[in-house]
Amino acid sequence: MEDDADRLYRIFQDLSAPLEQVKNSAAAVYRLIRDLSPLIEAHTSMVCPDCREVCCRNRHSYHDRSDQIYMSALGIRVNNSSPVADDAPCRFISQNGCMLERPERPFRCTWFFCEPLLEHMSGSMPPRVFRDFNNRLAEITSRRMDMLNSFELISTRIPRHVPGRD
Ligand code: SF4
Ligand code: SF4
Numbered sequence: 001m002e003d004d005a006d007r008l009y010r011i012f013q014d015l016s017a018p019l020e021q022v023k024n025s026a027a028a029v030y031r032l033i034r035d036l037s038p039l040i041e042a043h044t045s046m047v048c049p050d051c052r053e054v055c056c057r058n059r060h061s062y063h064d065r066s067d068q069i070y071m072s073a074l075g076i077r078v079n080n081s082s083p084v085a086d087d088a089p090c091r092f093i094s095q096n097g098c099m100l101e102r103p104e105r106p107f108r109c110t111w112f113f114c115e116p117l118l119e120h121m122s123g124s125m126p127p128r129v130f131r132d133f134n135n136r137l138a139e140i141t142s143r144r145m146d147m148l149n150s151f152e153l154i155s156t157r158i159p160r161h162v163p164g165r166d
Pocket of ligand 2 (some may be wrong): 050055056059060061090091092093097098100105106109
């Protein structure tokens with residue numbers, strides 16, 4: 001049966017032209033996250049291997065509605081069905097960390113920085129680099145929000161098709 005994620009994916013397939021701007025914005029957000037990823041990984045690779053309380057539980061693995069809009073705009077179909085219990089290790093975790101490309105992870109994963117990780121980042125980056133890092137994170141959030149607002153605005157013209165706008 002078609003769920004909300006499937007319906008959002010189909011909307012982007014069916015209404016490709018009116019949603020072009022949303023798709024372009026999602027692609028820009030993708031690139032921003034991708035480009036920031038090496039900097040984040042330089043620090044997670046130092047801090048996470050010694051972690052005793054790994055944050056990657058399966059309950060964090062689900063793409064919420066905003067993630068579904070973003071992923072659908074990228075032409076990626078989300079699969080939120082999971083046989084794994086919510087408190088078990090995330091279904092996407094492997095020996096080498098998350099199996100999903102960072103821009104395709106639920107946004108909450110991109111945004112989560114535990115205290116030891118943040119301390120490591122702020123303590124080892126020159127202040128200017130750390131400020132730049134925070135600015136880039138803020139830009140990602142702002143561009144993503146613009147993309148979502150754009151979608152919601154356009155979707156007011158197609159309310160019957162859009163989950164959450166029935
Ligand atoms: S981000 Fe923090 S809590 Fe998550 S695995 Fe790394 S060190 Fe552990
Ligand atoms: S970062 Fe990857 S492995 Fe960790 S919770 Fe998110 S999706 Fe799961």
